[in-house]
Amino acid sequence: DTGVSQNPRHKITKRGQNVTFRCDPISEHNRLYWYRQTLGQGPEFLTYFQNEAQLEKSRLLSDRFSAERPKGSFSTLEIQRTEQGDSAMYLCASTRGHDNSPLHFGNGTRLTVT
Amino acid sequence: AQSVTQLDSQVPVFEEAPVELRCNYSSSVSVYLFWYVQYPNQGLQLLLKYLSGSTLVKGINGFEAEFNKSQTSFHLRKPSVHISDTAEYFCAVSYTGNQFYFGTGTSLTVIP
Numbered sequence: 001d002t003g004v005s006q007n008p009r010h011k012i013t014k015r016g017q018n019v020t021f022r023c024d025p026i027s028e029h030n031r032l033y034w035y036r037q038t039l040g041q042g043p044e045f046l047t048y049f050q051n052e053a054q055l056e057k058s059r060l061l062s063d064r065f066s067a068e069r070p071k072g073s074f075s076t077l078e079i080q081r082t083e084q085g086d087s088a089m090y091l092c093a094s095t096r097g098h099d100n101s102p103l104h105f106g107n108g109t110r111l112t113v114t
Numbered sequence: 115a116q117s118v119t120q121l122d123s124q125v126p127v128f129e130e131a132p133v134e135l136r137c138n139y140s141s142s143v144s145v146y147l148f149w150y151v152q153y154p155n156q157g158l159q160l161l162l163k164y165l166s167g168s169t170l171v172k173g174i175n176g177f178e179a180e181f182n183k184s185q186t187s188f189h190l191r192k193p194s195v196h197i198s199d200t201a202e203y204f205c206a207v208s209y210t211g212n213q214f215y216f217g218t219g220t221s222l223t224v225i226p
Contacts, residue, residue, distance in 0.1 A: 006157075056213070097211075100146045105157035110155070
């Protein structure tokens with residue numbers, strides 16, 4: 001179990017630029033989740049995948065956000081035309097997806113939009 | 115709406131004193147409950163989970179929690195805290211095993 005890996009750890013970008021984050025889940029986990037966390041708040045659900053299928057998206061996920069998991073392994077989250085309000089910690093988590101197994105989180109990518 | 119409420123946003127406690135962090139959830143027929151800890155600039159680490167069976171659940175670092183169905187609560191406890199327990203604690207609930215809902219967190223500060 002090498003854990004959930006997220007890259008980069010930190011990203012500073014200017015408003016209007018596009019950014020992409022990567023998440024590598026625990027290898028045997030078939031479910032992958034993206035969350036957003038702002039200061040003083042709990043994680044807010046964005047989207048999740050079962051293998052390569054994106055099963056649910058939050059209303060928080062505007063058209064500027066897109067997530068993929070093309071081969072059912074790693075996932076990418078892209079934010080187009082970033083806004084200052086996108087500044088947050090983006091957390092990825094994975095789980096086996098059965099037996100009500102808990103989420104295992106990566107260390108997150110902290111995005112700062114200037 | 116399905117939700118989790120953490121009643122205390124900040125809890126200061128002296129070292130070696132007991133602590134309880136409160137969590138209430140929206141009632142449902144079936145529910146799965148979790149407590150996570152988050153240290154600065156890190157992801158969330160699972161402390162313990164309740165899926166079924168015994169209502170008293172023991173986790174890592176000496177923490178335990180009790181599932182109380184009648185009060186829809188899942189409070190986290192530790193009999194004696196250490197400085198290293200200073201962190202943010204999140205309660206989470208899943209009703210179907212697909213979606214997980216998190217509380218707003220409780221910041222625990224252990225005072226030497």
